[in-house]
Amino acid sequence: MAPPRRTITIDPVTRIEGHAKITIQLDAAGAVETARFHVTEYRGFEKFCEGRPFTEMAAITARICGICPVSHLLAAAKTGDKILAVTIPPTAEKLRRLMNLAQITQSHALSFFHLSSPDFLLGWDSDPARRNVFGLIAANPDLARAGIRLRQFGQGVIEALGGRKIHAAWSVPGGVREPLGEETRDRISAGLPEAFAITERALGLFKTLLDTQLGEELEVFGSFPSLFLGLVGPGGLWEHHRGAEAGCGIRIVDSDGQIVADGLREDDYASFLAEAVEPWSYLKFPYVRALGPEAGSYRVGPLARLNLCERIGTEQADRELLELRQRGGRVVTASFLYHLARLIEILACLEQMQQLLDDPTITATHVRARAGVNAHEAVGVSEAPRGTLFHHYRVDENGLIEAVNLIIATGQNNGAMNRTVTQIARHYLSGERLTEGLLNRVEAGIRCFDPCLSCSTHAAGQMPLLVELVGADGQLRDVLRRD
């Protein structure tokens, strides 16, 4: 009997809620031609924002992109600053930085300890029902607990600054809503030593694993040349918050370490970035306009930020950065090292938090500038844990939103995720049968990028996945589904 013919279409009707769907396309010779990671979540909130006061954008975007609300809060507030055309009080700037550092810490801790480490600690072929944070707790209770503590520390800082209701928009156009009290500052400082210790331990452990047993992952899990894009600070320092101001700006490098562009201003993003739309994904695919969709495809996020900067600017993190470069080259192209980059960034965040907390002006009480609508269009940029985040608003003379465009990190890594899945499929697929082991590795390949899709934040081993294998004739050869 001939296998059933099927046309694979992804539209809002046939999409599978919360599942990441992957199609592996074979060529005539039965080898993997391409693999596509379909993002089937569609929020359509750009439309939803029209007619709303721009002051609500932080709350709206934080609500809708529930995975990293703080990043949207900060990007929205920065875009709002530009609509007010104000320079925010220096302490407000420092407090926003503090919150972003805490956000990166907690998000990276979640990605590394909860979502990804069960993969490398428990093994690819281990039972998916146990290959999760609970399995990790059973196998390595200390590490699991440490990961939870580190994440709690980051979340605690966010809560101390913004209050319980993170969604309630603590960072606002013009600055922040509440100054930092001395007592809270001291409480945050007191948590730092433990956070440092946990990070150092995880770094040691992960580097050992890389040296001893993760060689194949380094080669196969998304190792390819590409561009990298992100913010850099004055003198090429690692940067996570400031856009084109005070010597900061957007930089693009290629895999050879050549600076393709530098000092780009977020306001001009449309001139250097273009967004391709593919019928099979709701995510847009941004690329460097001048180079076209293929050559202009780039990666963002922790590894990109470390590739872009000359140095981080703090002692411990810089030492680790040097080691990373010894391991992976001046520009690291192995996506698996996103994990190591996350740990190094946590260290950088902790060091910079320490510096901010030691600054006596951090508790100053002038933290908000008030003004009316002084500009009708603005672009704000910030480094979210997952990569560069752009907010672009156009408002009428009273500040009501006329148009919104958001470029999110996961969209920018979209092309790289597809290439990673393709590379993994090529390496591990044999014949025309999908196996659990392949599924696990595909999942882990996607996790290198820590995509901000609700389906991706399920515990490891439990990412709801649907993988389809399609022959050159367009016929479905095999399907594997995990709920």
Added chain:
Amino acid sequence: MSVRTLRIDGRDLAVPEGTTLLQAAREAGIAIPTLCHLEGLSPVAACRLCLVEIEGTDKLLPACITPASEGMVVQTATPRLQDIRRTVVELLFTEGNHVCAICVANGHCELQDLAVTTGMDHSRLPYRFPARRVDLSHPFFGLDHNRCILCTRCVRVCDEVEGAHVWDVGWRGEHCRIIAGLDEPWGAVDACTNCGKCVQVCPTGALFHKGDTTAEKHDEPAQLQALVHARHHQQWNP
């Protein structure tokens, strides 16, 4: 002054003539939910949240405007009344666009509080999602029609207390909305004195201070009473 005796929720009360059922109940510590009513403004009985049952009549009457009369027997919290109140709150929610999570009044909103006290955990009625506008033309304040429940507190305070009469209710039926001047942008109405009283008495996030973000509206409508009281008693004259 003559006195009226009546019974509310089984309690015998004596109140001066002209006292409303709402005042009588509140004096006795019996809570009746209200929304359009605000002490210090003339009553309009628009929202129907304060409906009570009175023995001898099938009609439900609004406590905020019904005077106490001799021998009345009143129930304020029967299951029927509770269901009606919840339905009224559901109607208010589904009739506009209330996204509390992004609203300036989140956490300080009388409508939201009522959803809690009437036990409205979800709406049994479909949401209408009307297309409504936000008016940010005023230099200091904004009006979001999406959150307006047409309680007319703003209309009354502006007319009765400030004496500017900027606000009115325009149009009919589902098109009914608060209008400034002759349905002009608020910022274009010269009569507005920028006093902010309408913002202060608005029970929801419909009227707000421009620039305020989520949950930043902390106005206290009851503060109006101090002003009205002071005026009445000429407290500013030494």
